[in-house]
Amino acid sequence: MKYLEKKLFDKGFAKGSFVILSPEDLEELRTILKIMRQEEMESNLITAQESLYVLGKNKRLDQIIEKILLNGEIKKTLEKTSGKNYALHADCAARFSDPDDKGLYIHQDAVGETTFSFLVTDQKEGTTACIPGSHLLIPFKNVRIAEFLSFASSRLLRFTKFFLSPLKGLAGEYYFFFNRLFHGRITGNKKNTQISLFFNFYPVALPENKEMVEVLKQKTLKLKDNYQNINSNYLKNLTSHEIYKKNIDIFNKSDERTPISLNLLSFFNFIKSPIFYFSALIKILILELIFWPIYVLRIVTKLKKKFI
Numbered sequence: 001m002k003y004l005e006k007k008l009f010d011k012g013f014a015k016g017s018f019v020i021l022s023p024e025d026l027e028e029l030r031t032i033l034k035i036m037r038q039e040e041m042e043s044n045l046i047t048a049q050e051s052l053y054v055l056g057k058n059k060r061l062d063q064i065i066e067k068i069l070l071n072g073e074i075k076k077t078l079e080k081t082s083g084k085n086y087a088l089h090a091d092c093a094a095r096f097s098d099p100d101d102k103g104l105y106i107h108q109d110a111v112g113e114t115t116f117s118f119l120v121t122d123q124k125e126g127t128t129a130c131i132p133g134s135h136l137l138i139p140f141k142n143v144r145i146a147e148f149l150s151f152a153s154s155r156l157l158r159f160t161k162f163f164l165s166p167l168k169g170l171a172g173e174y175y176f177f178f179n180r181l182f183h184g185r186i187t188g189n190k191k192n193t194q195i196s197l198f199f200n201f202y203p204v205a206l207p208e209n210k211e212m213v214e215v216l217k218q219k220t221l222k223l224k225d226n227y228q229n230i231n232s233n234y235l236k237n238l239t240s241h242e243i244y245k246k247n248i249d250i251f252n253k254s255d256e257r258t259p260i261s262l263n264l265l266s267f268f269n270f271i272k273s274p275i276f277y278f279s280a281l282i283k284i285l286i287l288e289l290i291f292w293p294i295y296v297l298r299i300v301t302k303l304k305k306k307f308i
């Protein structure tokens with residue numbers, strides 16, 4: 001396994017600092033996103049807590065996003081995590097973490113999903129944070145155990161954040177992470193609003209790829225008229241359910257190997273990556289040990305609501 005592949009497999013995330021955008025492009029990207037958010041908030045289209053969908057709304061923004069996702073280094077890494085002909089969910093979003101951001105509880109997302117997160121502003125303390133190696137722990141694809149744990153609450157982030165690794169970086173740097181990783185968004189003493197772009201990728205080798213065709217279609221419908229307006233054939237093809245459907249046929253006839261994002265579910269991860277496996281397990285057990293009374297409290301509150 002090569003270095004980046006190994007790092008991604010072991011930790012569940014990897015940072016890249018290859019220069020993709022010029023300082024001018026980066027500044028333009030920041031400005032467009034800030035104005036777009038302001039306008040949508042003023043028109044009551046989104047609240048301050050909601051992410052901003054980015055595709056098909058601004059020609060220049062589409063071009064900049066195309067430039068990021070067409071970058072050779074990015075494509076090469078995504079081919080490793082998700083295989084050839086990977087698909088992108090059309091609801092790509094910019095997330096703004098304001099100084100009063102309440103954070104997002106620790107959770108896990110779907111099997112096979114890889115997120116590419118591009119930092120639009122400096123994030124010296126990090127906003128997304130995770131437990132490295134935690135993606136190796138649960139070998140069952142339909143089980144997302146993170147959200148059932150006692151510490152999975154945004155109110156507890158001010159305590160749990162000391163156990164998490166923040167994805168720190170400077171504007172223009174980027175991260176890949178597997179969404180099976182226990183991850184969330186930390187609160188912090190941020191002075192400025194921090195902006196990140198999020199892109200969610202899925203492999204064509206996904207066992208449920210037929211269902212993914214419908215999911216991709218729904219994602220494009222979410223963008224309404226903006227989808228037709230996307231100023232990039234590359235982005236349109238990457239998010240198209242029809243192209244994905246064609247790619248399934250190509251994949252079925254090929255001898256392409258299983259990408260890393262689908263190789264994570266294994267009972268033997270503790271042998272493949274013992275240090276990260278056990279350090280994640282120990283961290284989670286300690287957090288459970290500290291916060292188990294919260295779990296009991298939650299059950300009591302639920303029962304009270306039901307019977308009183």
Ligand SMILES: [Fe+2]
Nearest residue numbers: 107108109179
């Ligand atoms: Fe997530």
